[in-house]
Amino acid sequence: MTLIRTSPGRAGRVDWALVAAAGGLLVIGSLAMLSAASTTPYYSSVFRTHFVALGIGAAAFTLMLAFNYQIFQDQSRALYALALVLMVVTLLFGHVSRGHRSWLRVMGFGFQPGELARMLLILVLADVLDRRARRIESLSTLLTVLAVAAPILILILRQPDLSTTLSFVPALMGMLFCAGADVPQMLAVFGCGAAAFGMPLLYTFCSARFPDAAPHSLPALVLATSKSGWAALWTILLFAAAGALAWRLATWLRLQVKPLAFVVAPLLLSASLLSGLAIYGRLKGYQRDRFVAWVAPETDVQGAAYNVIQSRIAVGSGGLWGRGLFSGTQSQLGFLPERHTDFIFAGVGEEMGFVGCSLVLGLYMLLLWRIVAAARLARDRYGYLVCAGLASMLACHLALNVGMCVGLLPVAGLPLPLVSYGGTNLVVTLGALGIVANIYARRYALL
Amino acid sequence: MRSGVERRGRLEALWLVIAAGGAALGLRLAQMQILDAASYREAAERNRSQMIYQTAPRGRIYDRHGELLATSAPAFSLVFLPHRGRTGLAALAGELARQLGRDPEEILKTLQEAAREESAVTLADNLPAPVFFRLSELKALYPGVDLILEARRYYPFGRFSSHFLGYMGRMNRREWRALRSQGYRLDSRVGKLGLEKIFEGELRGRDGGLRMEVDAQGRLKRILGTLPWRPGGDLRLTLDARVQAAADEALRATGTGRGAAVAIDPRNGDLLALSSQPDFDPNALLSAAAASARVGALPEFDNAISGTYPPGSTFKPIVGLAALNERRVRPQESFYCPGSFRLGVRTFLCWEHKGHGSVSWLEGLAKSCDVYFYNAGLRAGGALIERYSRAFGLGSRVGLGGFSTERPGNLFGPQARGLAGRGWHRGDTLNLSIGQGELLVTPLQMAVVAASLANRGTVWRPRYTSRVVYADGRPDYVQGPEILGRVQADGSAWDQVQRALELAVSSGTGMGARVPGLSVAGKTGTAQNPFGEDHAWFIAYAARPGEPAAIAVAVLVENGGHGGAVAAPVARRMIEARFGRPGPFPSGGGAG
Incomplete structure (x- = not known):
């Protein structure tokens, strides 16, 4: 009898630490936003939208907490269909803003379905992974998950929104990892993807850093490869030779490795190289500039490095205590770009200093810790996977956004959830946190 | 089916990665905001402030009886610094011609030459106060136009011991490269001969200026304050x-x-x-006319x-x-x-x-x-x-x-x-x-x-x-x-x-x-x-x-x-x- 835990009261079921962390982030975010947007001409519109979204978000949080989350697993197919329809409708009838067809207008309200689709995809994938729990280690599971995610991701990519698509990959990996997928398989698949994506990065790096490399140096070889043709063929042959050599080495060392691996590895590398070439050719000019601004900020490409430099100056000049709300010269005088949206963390850094940044970071870690705690305590595997996916996604957004503001990562154009200005993102994030709170509240099977 | 322990292990690993990432970001923030804060603050200050410099009074030169041989006199000058902006020269020339009552073609030619040679040019000096105030509005409209109160070198005796005292002049390209790190500006004058050259370091004061706040588009927001100048050291000569x-x-x-x-x-x-x-008369070499028209061979x-x-x-x-x-x-x-x-x-x-x-x-x-x-x-x-x-x-x-x-x-x-x-x-x-x-x-x-x-x-x-x-x-x-x-x-x-x-x-x-x-x-x-x-x-x-x-x-x-x-x-x-x-x-x- 003593082993059976009694369910706490209604108030005790809610994770108040999670609520407090989210609330704290919202408060800091709102202050920073009001300060940063105060110099923009659409100040009142930002103000109104933000507080309307805050109200809707609070309602979404409460709603998601109200009923049993398992209904999402039951309605998984419907959710998937909803996500697909939303994305298709957006692509067909969406509103174009800054080159992205990502807005949908319904009854006078504009919202970005891509944000909702991402969240729905996590719920759907959690269901898929839960259903395939018995065959979780097989390659087919991995490929199924990718196949389920691909349509939504490709539709987001069509908007086109590369950053959002890419930022979903870590969330996907986090979910697969926590579900217990085979790590070598994951490494192979995602490594291939990374290689395909790393190639353009490498070309960009070489062409920015060593524009006039000596003809036979390694950078020159890489640059030549980027021009496809014979050089690419030579590189593929090089991969094959390296594979053969590794096979000889493995047999000599009497390692128990399947010979197939030595055929597959060069093939995969070559394939990723070729797809990398294809991706590089399709990158938009500003995307290429962002790469260059990141890998070689001193070579300013059409002012892309300007944003990174201004953001770093804003963060650094805040010092320990910050320069005070409405007093940061970088944000108030317009040196900081996108200061109430993507670069809001730099605004926090400038006006609230290290103390403010630490508070944001600390609250975020508390939030993530509570999501992880909810995953630990979840009554079923589905809830566990949803929490793991959400934690991975939020952590990924945090890392990419803050990393961008402090100059560690390339400019990605991703918002910082709960802090940046953005109505849809705020509502969806609060709704997702509602689901986490739901999972936490219903941690006892008795309920 | 996987055991709960395995499942928990994976989750804890994920949490570890997240925590490590958070710690890394925290360390980066500490580095930027605590260790390097001063240099970033400086960069932010440079970003937002623009200086209008005022040449400090140069040290005076006295003879053995306390007679002033070289001193400084106040002067307002209208200067054009082409490195700040080179568009809209024609419009600027027209406006300046109207205010100064001069030929716009001539001013435009001067501006274009300054822009091509990337050297500062003084368009007018010794301006009366009303013209000075009307012209000061141009600064906001045309980047590169500056009005400055300068302490101008003045030699009370004119043609007097000119080889010994020396004279002041604009820096040439080589001098500018050598001196730019020592606080000299493109439009600074330096001692070119005699005592002015030999005692350049002693005679030169620290320039003051008007610090103004500008936004990202370079628009003037407000005046932040003034930096007082510090006059240079005086020279007492044995000369009679x-x-x-x-x-x-x-x-x-x-x-x-x-x-x-x-x-x-x-x-x-x-x-x-x-x-x-x-x-020669060293005063003549300080006028704007002498600066723009190339001075011929000096004796x-x-x-x-x-x-x-x-x-x-x-x-x-x-x-x-x-x-x-x-x-x-x-x-x-x-x-x-x-x-x-x-x-x-x-x-x-x-x-x-x-x-x-x-x-x-x-x-x-x-x-x-x-x-x-x-x-x-x-x-x-x-x-x-x-x-x-x-x-x-x-x-x-x-x-x-x-x-x-x-x-x-x-x-x-x-x-x-x-x-x-x-x-x-x-x-x-x-x-x-x-x-x-x-x-x-x-x-x-x-x-x-x-x-x-x-x-x-x-x-x-x-x-x-x-x-x-x-x-x-x-x-x-x-x-x-x-x-x-x-x-x-x-x-x-x-x-x-x-x-x-x-x-x-x-x-x-x-x-x-x-x-x-x-x-x-x-x-x-x-x-x-x-x-x-x-x-x-x-x-x-x-x-x-x-x-x-x-x-x-x-x-x-x-x-x-x-x-x-x-x-x-x-x-x-x-x-x-x-x-x-x-x-x-x-x-x-x-x-x-």
Whole structure:
């Protein structure tokens, strides 16, 4: 009898630490936003939208907490269909803003379905992974998950929104990892993807850093490869030779490795190289500039490095205590770009200093810790996977956004959830946190 | 199915990665906001603020009596700095032409040239206040236009000691590259010559300015504050403005108007005057017109320290001192002068073709009889004369501090010839005895010789700064006197030389330098010049009766002819100025 835990009261079921962390982030975010947007001409519109979204978000949080989350697993197919329809409708009838067809207008309200689709995809994938729990280690599971995610991701990519698509990959990996997928398989698949994506990065790096490399140096070889043709063929042959050599080495060392691996590895590398070439050719000019601004900020490409430099100056000049709300010269005088949206963390850094940044970071870690705690305590595997996916996604957004503001990562154009200005993102994030709170509240099977 | 432990392990690993990422971001923030905060703050300040600089007053230069030789005057200037923006030049030119009442085409041409050469250009200066305020609105509209209150260098005496004081000018490209790290701006002026150049570091103040806040588009938001300027250190010279002015004006009034005059205090080596003609007005070089229209060839060559001439008869006191002190000639001993001197098959003439008859030492020097010195020189020998002239400092730079263009001249004698690998002949000794041949000296060297003759052998390195007084409380820099060497000779030999020099002025060739009530001693010289008219020389020193000499001068008038007629009056004017005689005093203080 003593082993059976009694369910706490209604108030005790809610994770108040999670609520407090989210609330704290919202408060800091709102202050920073009001300060940063105060110099923009659409100040009142930002103000109104933000507080309307805050109200809707609070309602979404409460709603998601109200009923049993398992209904999402039951309605998984419907959710998937909803996500697909939303994305298709957006692509067909969406509103174009800054080159992205990502807005949908319904009854006078504009919202970005891509944000909702991402969240729905996590719920759907959690269901898929839960259903395939018995065959979780097989390659087919991995490929199924990718196949389920691909349509939504490709539709987001069509908007086109590369950053959002890419930022979903870590969330996907986090979910697969926590579900217990085979790590070598994951490494192979995602490594291939990374290689395909790393190639353009490498070309960009070489062409920015060593524009006039000596003809036979390694950078020159890489640059030549980027021009496809014979050089690419030579590189593929090089991969094959390296594979053969590794096979000889493995047999000599009497390692128990399947010979197939030595055929597959060069093939995969070559394939990723070729797809990398294809991706590089399709990158938009500003995307290429962002790469260059990141890998070689001193070579300013059409002012892309300007944003990174201004953001770093804003963060650094805040010092320990910050320069005070409405007093940061970088944000108030317009040196900081996108200061109430993507670069809001730099605004926090400038006006609230290290103390403010630490508070944001600390609250975020508390939030993530509570999501992880909810995953630990979840009554079923589905809830566990949803929490793991959400934690991975939020952590990924945090890392990419803050990393961008402090100059560690390339400019990605991703918002910082709960802090940046953005109505849809705020509502969806609060709704997702509602689901986490739901999972936490219903941690006892008795309920 | 996986066990719960495995599942938990995966989750904990994920959490570990998240926590590590958070910690990494935290460390990066600490690095940026705590360790490097100061440099980022500086960058933010640079971002938002724009300076309108105000040139600080440069240190003043005073003469020994506290007379202002160089100071600063306030001036408003309209400048165009093309590195800040180069579009809309035509519109700007039109607007400026309307405000200033000038031709827009001309202004546009100036602006375009400034933009092409990336050099700052001053469009107008000495602006009246209403124009200044109307123009100040243009700054917000046209980036690159600046209005500045400057402390402009001003020389109250104008054309006065210009080679010595120097002048201010724009930096050329090479100077700009070398100085940009030391707080100089593209439109800064630097000392280009003389003291202005040598004491650039001491005279230069720290510029102040108006700090303004601008936004990312460069629009003026507000004035953040002013940075007060700090004036440069003042220079106190040993120069005597009255002597200098007398020298400048007297030299200018000579027939050719070209020459040099140097005055030294024989008691302590103080430089009292350093004049070189032709000169220039340093104020004229500071006007905007001079800055935009390329200044033609300046008479930058300083005859006083860089011009080398044969000393002519002014060298005779050294020959005489050598012969008398080494007992090669007795003072009472006479030589007969028929107007020429035969050496072998060659005839050496005396300047007085009629001849002086029988001359002893005193008459020989006072009348500057060449034949007397041919004889005395042959007795003494070339080597001895060379030794004495070296002791007086000839043939090597005096070393006037910082003046790099000073020339050493050329020592003439058997040793110098030997070093050059050629032989010495008796004919050379004769030429040397009357200060001709290959002997070359500067007026500065001759002034040092005159001072040494006055003080019986102390060879000074003249000093010209008595002290540098810093505005920021740094201890003053004081320059002390320096002795280059000493000419060793008996008192009787000095007596003879000085008596002969006094006689030369009172009743000899140097009567033009006579000043009633003062004891003046001197020696004329007429240096033969193969390129034209002879150069006129005069060296002298003067004292109140019974006192040590207070001034020694050397005057050279290029192609002036006879030293006694042309150069001696210049020396007289300088001596009169030194002793406060009513003479030409610079009418300073007015418009320069």
